[in-house]
Amino acid sequence: MTVIVRDLRPDVRADAEGFSTTRRLALPYMLSTPESVVHTLTHAHPDAHFTQLVAEQDGEIIGTAQVSVAHESTEPGQGSANIYVRPDRRHRGAGSLLLRTAEERLAALGVTKLFAWVLDEPENRAFAERHGFRASRSAYFLRLDLTSGTLPPRQDPPPGVELRTAADFAADPRPLFELDAEVVSDEPSDIDVEFTDYEAWLDENWRHPLLNRDLTVVAVVRGRPAAFSVAHTDGTRYGTAMTGTAREFRGRGLAKLAKNDSLHRARAAGYTEAFTGNDTGNEPMIAINKWFGYEVGATEVRYVRALG
Template sequence: MEISVRPVRADDAAAYVRLRRKVTPYRVTTEAAVRHGWRSEPDVAALLVLVAEARGEIVGIGQASQDTWTSDRGAASGLVMVDPERRGAGVGGALYGAILDHLRASGADRLRGWAVDDAESVRWCERRGLTHTRDLRFSRLDLVDIDALPEAPPLPAGAALASWAEVEPTAVHQVEAAATADEPNEVAVDAMPYDEWLTEIWEAPETDLDASTVAVVDGTVVSYALVEADRSTHRIWSGGAGTLREYRGRGLAKAVKSAALRRAAAAGITTAYTSNDEANRPMLEVNTWLGYRPCGTELLYGGRL
């Protein structure tokens, strides 16, 4: 099979989404979200997106960029997706080689990426000297019967819930930046610039400002849950949730996530998906309490460039 690799174009977003849904059906992806992601990456990230074609058909996607929301410079993230029916023909290898060349030229010294948990993907990573370090659990929740959700815990004194649409983005950013820095990760997400977050998260077409929820205590936003919606398939993705350290242990994560799910269901969403690092036991317990059940696993592989 003759393969050609070229830079991505905006009109390739539809093929990207089709391939993404085929390879990882438990992820929620839309064409608008994909195009927005390509446009909104800052120049310092040195984003590269490539497509592999065979007889005019896109059979693989490669993507890589330097991690910018961290003080740990030199770290980079990569993605190689190949149509399962076209594996073994050198598509992934061609994309991976181009990604490595680009990242080295941009100054990155480490690469990491998530691999589907199957024998073929594991062998592919190991042949390239990559090392498995973490597991990511994907979970699914049926929202058709919203009454099946557990009753939300009572809010502590002085606390109230609000949608993102009812608060200032600066307040949500402060909580997300602080909470995300505490999440288990190979590369700490401890430097989240407000202007980049505003463009990439708040203004993203998939961000549902009405379903996304915060908890406010004495006028301060202290907990958040982000909802990313694909209304064409009636599905949502939990784009993140967290609580400021000094307010943890009061049931606020349960409250904001429960409210966000109920708001999404009321707007016609029927299925919710999320993911958690297996080391993030507190959030896994919250999602299990909500009724999420495992539906997939990905493995983090990485190595030096």
């Protein structure tokens, strides 16, 4: 009955399946498959020192942790450890053991500030606070029922704007990398991020197994990608991984246009529910998602503590 913590073995199918199942049970608003678990681990940038830990009891994976150094941040010494335990396997010490292991790994890498996302539930928040974390920003998980008929009608793009899919950029996705880099740098976050490595972006994002290029919609102005809505799918569910607009083109409704078209494509493809997430302070995007009909399903709080 002893709980042990070890590294996930990417070449063992049962490990990836156990990791993915635990994540879906603990956090049903985020997409996860065995393939995406392995891809994330094996294609992470070396400077991230990315690790996936599992808590195992009697051969069953009951908890997971994703641990990394924020290598894309402009501020050194930052890292993250996001820990999830199966709801039906709590109170066995898995969460504490995963956190202790993650802290030891990150401290050895020079991390001095540790961030962790925690579901906004009394038991989860109490766990974080017992371990010395303090609450920071928060974010919503939102869900949209694509079968309800509340999705706004499809809209024609304004003159000079063309809607394409990511599949149209298969021969040269660099323009999407440049758009993604600009959008990510302006996202509300405790950790500033800069995308500068195109090859790493290709490995980690463009070739990600959850990316659905046919459902990812790009608003193009004069040949330049101006806004996009990135779609992830796991075979049965649809999730928005990113929606944003280049600074030059903001205020024209292009992100809303792209996301609406993507959602219509998803519904036509047979997807029945859509998920997305928003920082609670991102009022413009929250308003857009409410216009689509999304409803808040849960809230997650970002916690932080000093290490070492």
